[in-house]
Every structure is written in structure tokens, then in C-alpha cells.
Amino acid sequence: xxxxxxxxxxxxxxxxxxxxxxxxxxxxxxxxxxxxxxxxxxxxxxxxxxxxxxxxxxxxxxxxxxxxxxxxxxxxxxxxxxxxxxxxxxxxxxxxxxxxxxxxxxxxxxxxxxxxxxxxxxxxxxxxxxxxxxxxxxxxxxxxxxxxxxxxxxxxxxxxxxxxxxxxxxxxxxxxxxxxxxxxxxxxxxxxxxxxxxxxxxxxxxxxxxxxxxxxxxxxxxxxxxxxxxxxxxxxxxxxxxxxxxxxxxxxxxxxxxxxxxxxxxxxxxxxxxxxxxxxxxxxxxxxxxxxxxxxxxxxxxxxxxxxxxxxxxxx
Numbered sequence: 145x146x147x148x149x150x151x152x153x154x155x156x157x158x159x160x161x162x163x164x165x166x167x168x169x170x171x172x173x174x175x176x177x178x179x180x181x182x183x184x185x186x187x188x189x190x191x192x193x194x195x196x197x198x199x200x201x202x203x204x205x206x207x208x209x210x211x212x213x214x215x216x217x218x219x220x221x222x223x224x225x226x227x228x229x230x231x232x233x234x235x236x237x238x239x240x241x242x243x244x245x246x247x248x249x250x251x252x253x254x255x256x257x258x259x260x261x262x263x264x265x266x267x268x269x270x271x272x273x274x275x276x277x278x279x280x281x282x283x284x285x286x287x288x289x290x291x292x293x294x295x296x297x298x299x300x301x302x303x304x305x306x307x308x309x310x311x312x313x314x315x316x317x318x319x320x321x322x323x324x325x326x327x328x329x330x331x332x333x334x335x336x337x338x339x340x341x342x343x344x345x346x347x348x349x350x351x352x353x354x355x356x357x358x359x360x361x362x363x364x365x366x367x368x369x370x371x372x373x374x375x376x377x378x379x380x381x382x383x384x385x386x387x388x389x390x391x392x393x394x395x396x397x398x399x400x401x402x403x404x405x406x407x408x409x410x411x412x413x414x415x416x417x418x419x420x421x422x423x424x425x426x427x428x429x430x431x432x433x434x435x436x437x438x439x440x441x442x443x444x445x446x447x448x449x450x451x452x453x454x455x456x457x458x459x460x
Contacts, residue, residue: 145430145434148320148431148434148435149434149435149438151316152317152328152434152435152438152440152441153438153439153440153441154316154440155312155313155316155317156332156438156440156441156443156444157440157444158220158223158224158312158313159308159309159313159332159336159444160440160443160444160447161219161223162216162219162220162308163216163336165212165215165216165219166209166212166213166215166216167212168212169208169209169211169212169215170208170209170212172208173207173208173211174198174202174208177198178195178198181194181195181198203283203293204289204290204293205290205292205293206288206290206292206293206294206295206296206297206300206301207292207296209296209301210292210295210296210300213296213300213301213304216304216308217304217307217308220307220308220312224312224316227316229311229312229315229316232315232318233307233311233312233315233362234362235361236360236361236363237358237359237360237361238359238360239360240360240361240364244360245364245368247410247414248352248355248356248364248368249368249371250403250406250407250410251352251407251410251411252349252352252353252368252372252407253371253372253375253376253400253403253407254400254403254404254405254406254407254408255345255348255349255407256345256376256400256403256404257400257401257403257404258344258345258348258404259341259342259344259345260396260397260400262341262344262345263277263281263341266340266341267281270456271459274458274459275456275457275458275459276456276457276458276459277340277341277455277456277457279455279457280339280340280341280342280452280455280456281341281342283339284337284339284341284342285377287377287378287381287382288377288378294378297373297377297378298370298373298374298377298378299370299374301373302366302369302370302372302373302374303366303369303370305333305369306353306357306362306365306366306369307362307366309329309330309332309333309336309350309354310329310350310353310354310357310362310365311357311362313328313329313332313333314326314329314354314357314358317329318358320427320431321425321426321427321431322358322425323422323425323426323427324427324431324432324435325354325358326351326354326355326358327351327432328432328435329350329354330346330347330348330350330351330354331347331350332444333346333347333349333350334346334347334348334350335347335444335445335448335449336448337448337452338448338451338452338455339451339452339455340452340455340456343448343452349369349372352368353365353368353369356368380399384396
């Protein structure tokens with residue numbers, strides 16, 4: 145089991161460093177912008193106003209994030225350079241059928257309903273104690289307002305996340321069993337978001353995407369991820385933006401309810417097949433115990449837990 149723990153540690157360390165690099169690029173860009181403003185505005189009042197505008201604009205532009213994921217992917221390529229990961233990541237298994245793709249999309253988009261319900265429940269629970277998590281919820285659901293953020297959030301970001309979590313991570317774990325690889329890669333993907341509500345949603349979505357990757361191809365997982373982010377995150381909100389807030393709410397709940405009902409139907413009709421799949425590929429429980437007690441895994445989970453905890457704020 146020492147070799148097993150060593151491999152899990154190696155994977156968790158790679159994911160942690162990838163996220164640190166991404167964060168470092170974003171923070172570095174913010175620092176450079178702040179220094180530039182300090183040099184351009186000697187007047188204290190003007191500087192304060194400019195810095196406030198900079199603070200408000202953080203997260204609106206995707207340029208730094210795009211640079212960050214590019215550097216992060218390059219790091220992972222060098223990190224796993226001896227593992228011949230390219231062949232594994234880009235390999236295709238079964239031929240994708242239209243019916244399978246549509247069912248997977250329905251299940252994946254149906255999790256939006258659970259995300260919305262969990263957000264309301266969690267928020268109401270926190271409100272009872274004088275806290276809120278709406279800041280994290282809004283940041284997770286807000287659409288893109290700039291071209292660079294659209295490119296990152298709807299296209300390049302999803303592709304990069306698939307390469308990282310369904311590529312490097314999933315393929316590195318697959319030798320220990322499909323179920324183990326699907327669950328652990330999905331946990332890392334969910335926790336990576338540093339957001340309690342979004343993390344639960346991402347974990348569920350990660351299971352669907354990991355299954356599609358293992359049984360079909362990462363290309364289909366990338367496409368599904370892009371559809372989820374692009375359609376539900378940007379295109380749909382834009383289409384209904386002309387309606388009143390109440391009508392938008394009804395339309396949002398209507399479409400996610402349809403997907404949720406469809407997803408439940410898909411899971412119910414395939415329940416025997418899915419049960420057999422889990423039974424056939426079930427990993428020993430000790431694998432999970434060893435994996436989640438490895439040092440780098442604990443460190444990664446702990447850092448992301450603290451990040452998620454920081455999203456809970458006192459009510460004004």
C-alpha cells in the first residue's frame with residue numbers, strides 16, 4: 145500500500161500545484177494592475193476610486209485565468225512526462241451513440257435543479273444563524289460579461305478542467321479500478337471549486353463526465369462540460385434577459401425541472417445496468433481510506449475547505 149499512497153500523493157500534489165499556479169497568475173495580474181494604478185494616480189482620492197474599480201472588475205475578465213490554465217496544463221505535462229499520459233488521455237473506447245450522449249446531457253443538466261434547491265436550503269439554514277453564502281452562489285451562477293470571460297468560463301475553462309480531472313487525474317487512478325477513479329477524481333473536481341454548494345454540484349457532474357470519459361472518450365466529456373457551462377451559464381440567461389425577474393425565475397425553474405425529471409427517468413431506466421456496473425468495478429473500501437488519509441490529499445482538501453468556509457459571510 146506504500147506504492148498506492150505514493151501515487152495518490154503524487155496526483156493530489158499535482159492538482160494542488162496546478163490550482164496554486166492558476167491562483168498565482170490571477171493574483172499576480174491583480175498586483176501588477178494595482179501597482180500601475182498607484183503609479184498613475186498620485187492623488188489619494190483618485191487612487192482609492194481606481195483601486196475600488198479594480199476590485200469590482202476582478203472576475204469579470206478571463207485573460208489571467210486563460211493564461212493560468214495554459215501554464216497549469218504545461219506544468220502537468222512536464223509533471224507526468226514519464227507516464228505516457230497523452231495516449232491514455234486521448235484514447236477512445238466505445239463509439240458514442242446519440243442516445244447515450246443525450247441521456248448523459250439530460251442527467252448532467254438535471255443536477256442544476258439539485259444545485260438550486262441546495263442553494264436555497266443552505267442559504268436559509270445559514271440565515272437562521274445570521275450568515276449567508278449567496279456571494280458564492282451568485283459568483284457560481286453569474287454569466288459572462290466580457291468576451292475573455294466567456295472564452296474562459298464557457299470554452300477554454302471546461303476543456304482545461306476535463307484535461308486535468310478526467311485526463312491526468314482519472315487516467316492515473318484508473319489502474320486501481322474504474323469506480324475508484326471515477327469517485328476520487330470527482331471528489332477532487334468538486335473540492336477544487338472551493339465552494340460548498342458548487343462543489344456538491346461539481347462532484348455529481350464529475351461522476352457523469354468521468355463515466356463518459358472512461359467508457360467513451362474525453363472529447364465527449366469536454367463537449368458535455370462546454371454545453372453545461374455555455375448553454376446554462378451564458379446562452380440561456382441571455383435569451384431570457386428581456387423578461388421580468390419573476391418570469392425569469394419561472395423559466396429557470398421550468399427548464400431545470402424538465403432536465404431533472406428527464407435525468408431521473410434516464411437513471412431509473414438504466415438502474416440495473418448502473419448497479420451492475422458499480423458492482424463489477426467496485427474498489428475495496430481500504431483504497432478510499434488510504435487515498436483520503438494521504439498527506440497531500442489531506443493538505444489539498446484542507447486548503448479548499450478553508451476557501452469554501454471563507455465564502456460564508458455574516459449577514460449585513
